[in-house]
Amino acid sequence: MMNTKATIRRFVEDNFMMGSRRSAFADNASFMEHHIIDSTGFLELITFIEETFHITVEEDEMLPENLDNLDAIHAYLSRKLETAVS
Amino acid sequence: MLLHQHFLDSVARHPEHTALVCGEQRYSYADVAQRTHALALALQRRGVHRGDRVALFFDNGVEFVAGLYACLSIGAVFMPVNPLTKADKLAFMLSDARASALLTQAALADVWQSALQTSASVHSVFVSDAIESDDRRLQPWPNEQDDAPLATPATIDQDLAAIIYTSGSTGFPKGVMLSHLNMVTAANSVSSYLKLRGDDTILCALPLAFDYGLYQVLMGFKLGATVVLEANFSFPVKVLDTMVRERVTVFPGVPTMFASLMTLKSLSQFDLKQLRLITNTAAALSETHIQRLRALFPQATLYSMYGLTECKRVTYLPPEQLDIRPTSVGRGMPNEEVWLVDDEGRRLPNGSVGELVIRGSHVMRGYWERPVETAQRLKPGPLPGESVLYSGDLFRTDEEGWLYFVARRDDIIKTRGEKVSPREVENAIQSLPGVHEVAVVGVDDEVLGQAIKAFITLEPGVQLTARDVKQHCLTRLEAFMAPQYIQFVDALPKTDTGKIKKTGLARGHAERTAA
Numbered sequence: 001m002m003n004t005k006a007t008i009r010r011f012v013e014d015n016f017m018m019g020s021r022r023s024a025f026a027d028n029a030s031f032m033e034h035h036i037i038d039s040t041g042f043l044e045l046i047t048f049i050e051e052t053f054h055i056t057v058e059e060d061e062m063l064p065e066n067l068d069n070l071d072a073i074h075a076y077l078s079r080k081l082e083t084a085v086s
Numbered sequence: 087m088l089l090h091q092h093f094l095d096s097v098a099r100h101p102e103h104t105a106l107v108c109g110e111q112r113y114s115y116a117d118v119a120q121r122t123h124a125l126a127l128a129l130q131r132r133g134v135h136r137g138d139r140v141a142l143f144f145d146n147g148v149e150f151v152a153g154l155y156a157c158l159s160i161g162a163v164f165m166p167v168n169p170l171t172k173a174d175k176l177a178f179m180l181s182d183a184r185a186s187a188l189l190t191q192a193a194l195a196d197v198w199q200s201a202l203q204t205s206a207s208v209h210s211v212f213v214s215d216a217i218e219s220d221d222r223r224l225q226p227w228p229n230e231q232d233d234a235p236l237a238t239p240a241t242i243d244q245d246l247a248a249i250i251y252t253s254g255s256t257g258f259p260k261g262v263m264l265s266h267l268n269m270v271t272a273a274n275s276v277s278s279y280l281k282l283r284g285d286d287t288i289l290c291a292l293p294l295a296f297d298y299g300l301y302q303v304l305m306g307f308k309l310g311a312t313v314v315l316e317a318n319f320s321f322p323v324k325v326l327d328t329m330v331r332e333r334v335t336v337f338p339g340v341p342t343m344f345a346s347l348m349t350l351k352s353l354s355q356f357d358l359k360q361l362r363l364i365t366n367t368a369a370a371l372s373e374t375h376i377q378r379l380r381a382l383f384p385q386a387t388l389y390s391m392y393g394l395t396e397c398k399r400v401t402y403l404p405p406e407q408l409d410i411r412p413t414s415v416g417r418g419m420p421n422e423e424v425w426l427v428d429d430e431g432r433r434l435p436n437g438s439v440g441e442l443v444i445r446g447s448h449v450m451r452g453y454w455e456r457p458v459e460t461a462q463r464l465k466p467g468p469l470p471g472e473s474v475l476y477s478g479d480l481f482r483t484d485e486e487g488w489l490y491f492v493a494r495r496d497d498i499i500k501t502r503g504e505k506v507s508p509r510e511v512e513n514a515i516q517s518l519p520g521v522h523e524v525a526v527v528g529v530d531d532e533v534l535g536q537a538i539k540a541f542i543t544l545e546p547g548v549q550l551t552a553r554d555v556k557q558h559c560l561t562r563l564e565a566f567m568a569p570q571y572i573q574f575v576d577a578l579p580k581t582d583t584g585k586i587k588k589t590g591l592a593r594g595h596a597e598r599t600a601a
Contacts, residue, residue, distance in 0.1 A: 016560070032317060032318065032320060033145075033193050033317075034193055035169060035170065035193070035194070037320075038170070038318070038320065038565045038566075039318055039319050039320040039342075039346075040565070040566075041565065042320045042321070059323055059350055059351060059352045060323060060352060062321055062322075062323050063321055063323060063324055064320075064321055064324060067321075
């Protein structure tokens with residue numbers, strides 16, 4: 001879990017942030033607001049998260065509160081993985 | 087009748103009624119009017135005059151709406167720009183239209199700051215939220231109520247209300263010039279056949295820079311309805327929550343939105359019984375999707391429609407015809423005449439295939455400063471001095487005159503409901519070092535309508551991956567323009583004159599995919 005944010009950041013930078021815009025974005029920066037990820041991109045992000053962390057993102061979890069920035073994803077994954085262990 | 091008069095009438099009629107809902111924020115008609123007035127004063131004080139072009143570069147929100155009505159109130163021409171637009175293209179549009187002012191937001195600063203470096207005509211930039219900059223053109227957003235009177239310009243309905251840029255086959259966007267009369271006419275016709283009402287709540291997740299989204303506000307505000315703006319459709323469950331909460335009655339969408347809704351297993355858990363109207367345009371819904379949509383939303387009436395920016399809307403299929411001719415786009419809307427012509431421009435009888443021609447007061451005034459392209463689309467009509475619009479699209483009519491889309495005459499790709507010029511994508515790919523030649527075509531795709539496919543030949547000794555190409559495209563183009571498929575080939579088919587022959591390329595893709 002240490003590297004959750006770094007892993008996601010790497011994926012986002014590699015797939016959605018190209019060239020000059022590849023500047024650092026804050027952990028709490030909204031992907032939507034900053035136009036980092038579009039609607040198709042979010043589907044790709046969800047697939048990546050599911051495959052990398054071996055979880056299923058349920059439909060009612062596909063919300064900006066869980067997925068729209070690195071902090072949110074980190075918190076969401078922490079909750080999710082905790083539930084999976086217990 | 088001027089376009090903003092509709093809005094002013096609604097403000098006068100019920101100032102306290104909710105005009106806009108944007109997330110947690112609610113704005114009454116009086117709120118929007120007040121913001122509009124303050125912004126109009128600020129623009130006027132900066133010397134924006136009747137006929138001047140003002141670009142609106144925003145995500146969906148109250149600032150866009152106030153911006154458009156502020157422009158109209160002072161006789162200026164608003165230019166909506168999709169927030170996904172990249173710096174080069176924004177710079178092109180600002181220069182092409184010689185825009186005087188830009189209204190925008192801080193989150194898009196990377197793009198507009200870069201574009202402004204080459205946009206000499208822009209003398210004033212209003213940013214709706216705080217930003218650090220030493221550009222002296224930047225103006226504070228007028229947040230305070232300001233009751234000073236506006237100098238009323240002598241605008242008439244022949245004046246331009248908007249210029250909306252649309253992809254052209256040349257690879258450069260063209261500005262569609264729309265007068266007040268054009269837009270009032272379109273808004274009247276569309277809202278009358280849809281039977282929109284003042285007590286409707288319209289959910290708009292379409293970008294306001296797209297005319298389909300823009301008209302949700304124009305028509306909603308004409309009737310005094312409530313428009314609920316969503317930034318996008320990235321999180322369908324969130325949009326559904328909003329629809330339930332706001333008791334949405336009207337949902338305009340495009341096929342990709344409906345496709346993502348239909349994949350939701352939890353859809354039936356959302357209480358959408360208030361929903362009475364669903365509309366689709368930009369790309370055709372498949373018959374299967376039409377059936378599924380109707381099964382999922384039996385309480386709602388579904389309208390299939392067809393249009394183009396050059397006149398906003400052309401046809402609609404009356405809902406009672408859906409079972410009889412589900413693949414038809416219908417027939418002409420009220421106060422409009424449409425017919426098919428052959429290559430010589432002769433009118434064709436029912437049961438023919440030909441180019442669709444459109445006559446009415448909603449037909450554009452031409453492409454901004456592009457007389458050649460304008461002459462290809464606007465041709466003399468039946469009355470002296472009148473122009474009719476050649477759509478560039480081939481249609482078939484059945485025996486009763488109902489229209490069925492056949493193909494585009496030019497090679498514009500329609501993907502996710504967006505128009506993409508293959509040339510524009512080719513230009514972007516061609517600029518990648520190592521690319522020798524490139525041909526971009528649209529290939530059929532169940533969800534996207536068309537997907538974009540690039541065939542590329544490389545310079546000798548060069549190695550590039552599909553990922554390299556896609557990354558390069560994403561730096562230069564809106565994401566929806568980046569190809570879904572990239573195929574490296576040894577050579578591209580050519581015509582006798584040495585031009586790349588695209589006709590076989592898309593077919594080759596279909597055969598490969600089917601195999």
